[in-house]
Amino acid sequence: MYHRDHIDEIAAILKRWYTNRDILRQYQQQARLLAAGSLNWEEEAKRLLQLSGEGLRRKRKLHIVLTVDPEIPVPPLLYGGIERMVYLLVNGLVSRGHQVTVFANPLSDLPCQLVSWKGHKSRPLIDTLHNMLQLTGVITKVPADVVHSFSRLAYLTFLLPRALPKLMSYQREPTQSQIRKAVLIARKNSLCFTGCSRYITRQITQLAPAHTIYNAVNSDYYTFKETVPTDAPLIFLGRIESIKGTHLAIELAIRTGKRLWIAGNIPPEGISYFAQEVKPYLNEQIEYLGPVNDTQKNTLLGQALALLMPIQWDEPFGIVMIEAMACGTPVLGFNRGAVPEIVEPGINGYVCSDLDDMEYKLAEVATIDRKIVRESMVQQFSADVIVAQYLELYEEMARNKVKDEVEDKTEVKVKR
Incomplete structure (x- = not known):
């Protein structure tokens, strides 16, 4: 049984599980908060450790949903730089044992589950609405750890208020007004961005969290x-x-x-x-x-x-x-x-x-x-390097979701 006099022992267990110093510090603070309060420490410590274990299991295997514009199949036969990048990423994730679902053109040939977009074009409003609803419906029925969009930010609209981690990757000039709107709608800490170069990322960081992950080839x-x-x-x-x-x-x-x-x-x-x-x-x-x-x-x-x-x-x-x-x-x-x-x-x-x-x-x-x-x-630009960078970001986003759930639940109990 753990009680409030064993804070350091709890922290030591967490340290063995988490090498990320920021996350460790957050869990240590959480432990001290529990010790200072009038909560049942044994119950809370068990729950904290259980949630930590869930984070670790996610690190071993994730369900990642990827989206790409509907016009060009993945992989493309001729032109299609974004589609090539998604194909490379899918193969890298699948080879590492992760579950992957891709929303894309119906002619795509992928080693994972393919969901064909109902809207066949990116620009028409009716197609955009179809794809927004379709993505939201599938995610509601089959939960994912991360949704990663290489397509239109608009497709994520109905998912933005949810705690589900969402990653938007820009392979072209970002529309800053759309980013502003998305950040306002999105649940705190649930939306992140990447740019395919520092040139692109610099246009995003003034508005939202963003990372540079370059493109790659095999x-x-x-x-x-x-x-x-x-x-x-x-x-x-x-x-x-x-x-x-x-x-x-x-x-x-x-x-x-x-x-x-x-x-x-x-x-x-x-x-x-x-x-x-x-x-x-x-x-x-x-x-x-x-x-x-x-x-x-x-x-x-x-x-x-x-x-x-x-x-x-x-x-x-x-x-x-x-x-x-x-x-x-x-x-x-x-x-x-x-x-x-x-x-x-x-x-x-x-x-x-x-x-x-x-x-x-x-x-x-x-x-x-x-x-x-x-x-x-x-x-710098090989498949293994870039897939590892995306996977590290997915895992960080999944861990942050677990951390936020811990903090939210504890905050509610403290108020009670």
């Missing part, structure tokens, strides 16, 4: 090429539109006489851009290869001298950069968005101020050790 899927010929082509891989800077990649190729491969899809809004800024310059030196699948991408990136990222916008992450690095191919990118976070000068590429600077740095690319390029990617 390095085993990419073939490392230790060497390429000195006359190997440059490559531009991405959507063919002005903000991606395809025209600047072409200009660099013309200036330097280097061969250039252009690969990627042409969105509807990029058709006229392609006709005016790309097509007139295509020849034996500058080739447009069209959209490419994962196998083709792996081959092209591995054979290139460097990947060009002459972006004209603030790229939230740019997963193609780490795909290139997985093949050993360095990156030349403009100093915008997340580029300076991913590209380490002289290690895996160069950050360039403008096209003149990119032309100058191109001469230095051949001196970069492609083996180090690959190693830098594996250390």
Whole structure:
């Protein structure tokens, strides 16, 4: 039997169970609160230890619900950076023994339970309402430890007032007004955010708790090429539109006489851009290869001298950069968005101020050790690293929920 004279013994037990100092301190404070009050210490100590054990069991195995926009299947056949990231995360969680449920496009092929969205588009209001209600209904019937959204924040609306831990991951520019509304509605300590780069996270932290967790690729899927010929082509891989800077990649190729491969899809809004800024310059030196699948991408990136990222916008992450690095191919990118976070000068590429600077740095690319390029990617952006970071955050959120339940129940009893 434990009583109020054995506070340190209780704290020692908790210390063996929890290595997180903040959580330990909170439980020690809770123990002292109980000892100072007129509560039945034996009963409260048992309940405290029981709830602590529940937190530990959650750490071993969680039920995680993931959501992704309904338009593109997971994994995607061609374009779909967010869907690739979710696929990687799902496989990592399942391989670690966690239960995973994914709300996604019905054509998705996943090693876990798939729930097909009733609303097939992200933007129409009626589809948004369908998906809000569907997600809430399923969660009500089959409780989860964490709901992690890579889709619209609006889908979480009816879940926000609940104690259920909710994580919203931004892979693009966040809408701050929506974050403000969500924080006002959400139950205290139940809503958290992540950004795919510090550039994105900085836009969130002024409004809500947020962490940076980078995107990743499975390095085993990419073939490392230790060497390429000195006359190997440059490559531009991405959507063919002005903000991606395809025209600047072409200009660099013309200036330097280097061969250039252009690969990627042409969105509807990029058709006229392609006709005016790309097509007139295509020849034996500058080739447009069209959209490419994962196998083709792996081959092209591995054979290139460097990947060009002459972006004209603030790229939230740019997963193609780490795909290139997985093949050993360095990156030349403009100093915008997340580029300076991913590209380490002289290690895996160069950050360039403008096209003149990119032309100058191109001469230095051949001196970069492609083996180090690959190693830098594996250390920071591999699947194992990023899955572990998300899992650590899930576990922290689940523990915080248990802690809040302890505090809420104790507060009620103290008032009585």
